[in-house]
Amino acid sequence: xSVMPGVVAINTFREAVRDRVLYNLVFFGLMxxxxxxxxxxxxxxxxxxxxxxxxxxxxxxxxxVMAVFIGVGLIYREMEKRTLYSxxxxxxxxxxxxxxxxxxxxxxxxxxxxxxxxxxxxxxYYVGRPxxxxxxxxxxxxxxxxxxxxxxxxxxxxFSCFSSPMLSTLFTLAVYVTGIFAGDIRDFxxxxxxxxxxxxxxxxxxxxxxxxxxxxxAAAGHGERVPLALIWQNTLYAIVYASVxxxxxxxxxxxxxxK
Amino acid sequence: MATAAIEIENLTKDYPTGFxxxxxxxxxxxxxxxxxxxxxxxxxxxxxxxxxxxxKLLMRLIFPTEGTARIRGRSIDDVSMHAEIGYLPEQPYFYxxxxxxxxxxxxxxxxxFGRAERKRRVTRYLELVGIAAAADVQLxxxxxxxxxxxxxxxxxxxxxxxxxxxxxxxxxxxxxxREVRDVILDLKxxxxxxxxxxxxxxxxxxxxxxxxxxxxxxxxxxxxxxEIVAIDVxxxxxxFEMPDGSSVPGALAQQATQTGARYRIEVGEAGLYAxxxxxxxxGARILSVTPVRPTLEEYFLQLVGREGAAPHAVEVVTR
Amino acid sequence: xxxxxxxxxxxxAPVAIPLLLAAAAFLQSRIDxxxxxxxxxxxELLVRSGTLLKKLSLGYDPLLADIYWTRVxxxxxxxxxxxxxxxxxxxxxxxxxxxxxPHLVVAYRFGAIFLSEPKPAGAGRTDLxxxxxxxxxxxxxxxxxxxxxxxxxxxxxxxxxxDAAAAFLAASNQPNAPYVMLKLxxxxxxxxxxxxxxxxxxxxxxxxxxxxxxxxxxxxxELRALKAQEDEIQLDxxxxxxxxxxxxxxTSMLDLVNARLLPGVPLDPAGIPYVIGPDGKCRxxxxxxxxxxxx
Numbered sequence: 001x002s003v004m005p006g007v008v009a010i011n012t013f014r015e016a017v018r019d020r021v022l023y024n025l026v027f028f029g030l031m032x033x034x035x036x037x038x039x040x041x042x043x044x045x046x047x048x049x050x051x052x053x054x055x056x057x058x059x060x061x062x063x064x065v066m067a068v069f070i071g072v073g074l075i076y077r078e079m080e081k082r083t084l085y086s087x088x089x090x091x092x093x094x095x096x097x098x099x100x101x102x103x104x105x106x107x108x109x110x111x112x113x114x115x116x117x118x119x120x121x122x123x124x125y126y127v128g129r130p131x132x133x134x135x136x137x138x139x140x141x142x143x144x145x146x147x148x149x150x151x152x153x154x155x156x157x158x159f160s161c162f163s164s165p166m167l168s169t170l171f172t173l174a175v176y177v178t179g180i181f182a183g184d185i186r187d188f189x190x191x192x193x194x195x196x197x198x199x200x201x202x203x204x205x206x207x208x209x210x211x212x213x214x215x216x217x218a219a220a221g222h223g224e225r226v227p228l229a230l231i232w233q234n235t236l237y238a239i240v241y242a243s244v245x246x247x248x249x250x251x252x253x254x255x256x257x258x259k
Numbered sequence: 260m261a262t263a264a265i266e267i268e269n270l271t272k273d274y275p276t277g278f279x280x281x282x283x284x285x286x287x288x289x290x291x292x293x294x295x296x297x298x299x300x301x302x303x304x305x306x307x308x309x310x311x312x313x314x315k316l317l318m319r320l321i322f323p324t325e326g327t328a329r330i331r332g333r334s335i336d337d338v339s340m341h342a343e344i345g346y347l348p349e350q351p352y353f354y355x356x357x358x359x360x361x362x363x364x365x366x367x368x369x370x371x372f373g374r375a376e377r378k379r380r381v382t383r384y385l386e387l388v389g390i391a392a393a394a395d396v397q398l399x400x401x402x403x404x405x406x407x408x409x410x411x412x413x414x415x416x417x418x419x420x421x422x423x424x425x426x427x428x429x430x431x432x433x434x435x436x437r438e439v440r441d442v443i444l445d446l447k448x449x450x451x452x453x454x455x456x457x458x459x460x461x462x463x464x465x466x467x468x469x470x471x472x473x474x475x476x477x478x479x480x481x482x483x484x485x486e487i488v489a490i491d492v493x494x495x496x497x498x499f500e501m502p503d504g505s506s507v508p509g510a511l512a513q514q515a516t517q518t519g520a521r522y523r524i525e526v527g528e529a530g531l532y533a534x535x536x537x538x539x540x541x542g543a544r545i546l547s548v549t550p551v552r553p554t555l556e557e558y559f560l561q562l563v564g565r566e567g568a569a570p571h572a573v574e575v576v577t578r
Numbered sequence: 579x580x581x582x583x584x585x586x587x588x589x590x591a592p593v594a595i596p597l598l599l600a601a602a603a604f605l606q607s608r609i610d611x612x613x614x615x616x617x618x619x620x621x622e623l624l625v626r627s628g629t630l631l632k633k634l635s636l637g638y639d640p641l642l643a644d645i646y647w648t649r650v651x652x653x654x655x656x657x658x659x660x661x662x663x664x665x666x667x668x669x670x671x672x673x674x675x676x677x678x679x680p681h682l683v684v685a686y687r688f689g690a691i692f693l694s695e696p697k698p699a700g701a702g703r704t705d706l707x708x709x710x711x712x713x714x715x716x717x718x719x720x721x722x723x724x725x726x727x728x729x730x731x732x733x734x735x736x737x738x739x740x741d742a743a744a745a746f747l748a749a750s751n752q753p754n755a756p757y758v759m760l761k762l763x764x765x766x767x768x769x770x771x772x773x774x775x776x777x778x779x780x781x782x783x784x785x786x787x788x789x790x791x792x793x794x795x796x797x798x799x800e801l802r803a804l805k806a807q808e809d810e811i812q813l814d815x816x817x818x819x820x821x822x823x824x825x826x827x828x829t830s831m832l833d834l835v836n837a838r839l840l841p842g843v844p845l846d847p848a849g850i851p852y853v854i855g856p857d858g859k860c861r862x863x864x865x866x867x868x869x870x871x872x873x
Binding site for chain 1: 315318319320321322338339340341342344345346347348351352353354356365366368369370371410413414423
């Protein structure tokens with residue numbers, strides 16, 4: 001197994017750290033502390049629920065922002081700044097480079113999310129409730145968020161191979177929002193009488209990444225159990241779909257004439 | 260015949276231009292070239308001639324419209340062949356956030372060296388290119404010249420057999436350029452092949468075993484520097500002095516240039532002896548008679564002049 | 579630039595910025611005062627559709643639900659105590675909250691009490707309360723407290739004893755429910771249609787099963803009123819005894835105490851002495867904060 005992607009991955013991670021990307025954790029920590037303290041004061045009867053909803057939503061949003069904004073520049077910046085020139089003269093294949101960039105950003109997101117999870121746990125503890133088994137669902141929700149981020153990163157990376165960061169951001173967000181509403185689009189199509197529209201919306205539903213699969217925040221808030229089958233299926237779905245996107249990215253990047 | 264270090268056959272590159280990207284600009288036109296092992300080969304041409312395009316094609320940064328190339332017998336499609344080559348891009352740019360040491364270490368990892376070996380090499384090559392003092396400074400703070408040196412270091416630290424340098428002297432002061440020249444000569448002494456592009460002809464004349472001249476995307480000629488400029492008819496250069504009171508004989512006076520008491524005149528080989536007689540008759544004291552070898556520069560300018568005011572192909576390099 | 583000009587321009591920013599910010603803050607307070615002094619605060623709930631908000635929230639609906647729940651609490655808390663308070667937006671806000679998070683049980687429970695609570699302490703719309711709780715039951719089939727709340731609504735506000743008994747029965751069959759108590763309540767209501775003991779049992783359970791201080795206050799109020807009612811019945815018996823013994827009606831509680839029929843002047847749950855009304859029956863002191871139980 002080639003070690004090249006690993007080399008590139010570690011360097012990508014180091015770049016993110018040096019870019020002070022992880023400072024967002026400070027913001028997150030402060031916000032969670034503030035929320036925990038405020039929620040205790042106001043006493044509206046649902047302390048734990050609010051902390052979990054806020055914490056998980058923040059983990060999701062911050063992760064998404066990072067995945068998109070860093071992802072869309074991953075390849076584009078290297079092509080633009082021509083740092084790739086001397087790098088590709090090394091015995092590293094283009095797809096290996098791509099895989100390494102992807103893995104590096106995933107690693108960054110994983111580390112970031114881990115710290116945020118700890119922050120969430122601290123806030124929960126502060127609000128006064130000892131941990132119960134139901135809190136495991138929160139971990140599942142975070143795992144689902146990570147799967148979601150892995151998909152979004154792949155999509156951002158794909159666009160990064162051929163379009164500017166601004167356009168790539170728009171495209172990636174468009175795909176994300178479509179993915180959330182995928183079910184509604186299909187249902188809407190089913191309501192219409194036209195078989196053409198129905199067929200089209202059904203195809204769209206299966207084509208677009210279905211991000212609504214990965215939303216377990218509500219379940220975590222109410223401590224509901226997530227079936228193991230769903231965990232497996234979501235994992236496989238994320239792996240398969242991300243692979244599709246990465247293969248496409250590899251094809252685009254592999255034949256691209258660098259300026 | 261031994262395997263050539265570099266073999267290029269009919270390498271061609273067209274770029275789509277125009278608003279609808281329908282028209283093609285030919286930036287490299289059927290280049291064919293052969294460089295033997297151990298040669299220092301100069302790739303000359305004015306700006307926009309297609310030199311950088313050629314190098315980018317060889318490095319697989321861009322893909323040819325036609326033609327192939329082989330390095331040490333292996334196709335340029337073979338990425339593992341890159342283990343044996345080094346490349347310095349034109350105006351190199353590296354990861355800002357890394358220090359020089361970290362960057363070289365990063366690149367060294369791609370060659371599979373162990374940690375101790377990497378450390379050794381990085382230290383050695385940092386010293387060799389003269390940036391050991393700034394080894395732990397972030398590259399974003401480096402001057403152009405310093406970046407150039409880092410570029411050279413990363414091109415050679417894995418001791419490749421064939422080294423490609425795109426304008427290696429650019430951005431360097433005269434001392435720096437001398438150091439680069441020494442590096443190239445050292446590489447040659449080690450038996451490595453060096454292929455470098457430049458538009459500074461004196462460097463090429465000094466360093467290269469052979470050169471190729473590219474103008475407007477087309478190869479104009481290859482050969483030893485001396486061979487190329489032997490193409491034109493040589494003239495002879497005569498330095499002489501006139502005794503006080505005498506003046507240069509009429510017909511020759513117009514051609515003569517004077518510096519202090521000395522005169523210089525250029526005469527074609529054919530009319531050399533006749534001119535010498537005339538001068539002697541006029542009482543001149545002949546100081547020296549030497550052949551004038553047109554420089555690569557003049558050859559160049561001739562070539563470019565021949566092609567017209569602007570080169571045909573435009574090298575698409577966005578800055 | 580000569581030294582004197584540069585040192586002068588150096589302090590401009592640190593001085594100018596706080597001054598300008600203070601000016602902006604002052605202007606803001608003037609603007610606030612201006613809008614307040616105009617008509618009653620306009621109430622605005624721009625988006626009433628919970629479904630639309632759920633879609634727009636892009637998957638963050640649980641958090642949005644919490645935010646709307648906070649609005650509910652704040653909406654109610656800021657109006658309670660005002661003389662002409664109305665709670666027109668309470669039902670829409672609760673609907674949005676429960677659409678965004680159908681499992682937010684506290685919201686249904688809050689709505690059950692305060693939507694049905696007559697003005698000026700609530701919206702006075704028992705019908706909306708019943709709708710809300712029924713939706714809650716549909717979305718949370720295992721939650722006995724919602725069935726319980728429905729039972730309370732039928733029993734207390736609507737006097738619909740048949741449906742109340744059915745609701746309590748349904749609650750008693752759900753997991754973790756106080757089985758015995760609820761079965762008794764159902765049976766008691768079905769039989770007598772409404773008795774003090776049943777009411778006390780129901781409100782005592784309500785008091786126990788909720789964490790919301792406002793709901794507890796309401797339940798406590800009812801419990802005290804029920805206790806007072808019970809006390810009155812007992813004390814009326816004592817008054818009749820006095821009449822039998824002494825042949826004349828008692829005019830004040832002291833009469834009963836002096837006749838050693840009572841150990842001391844009886845106090846209502848608020849600590850205020852009961853009095854004997856002009857009709858000769860025991861009644862609450864007019865000064866007492868305890869009202870009659872809701873009829």
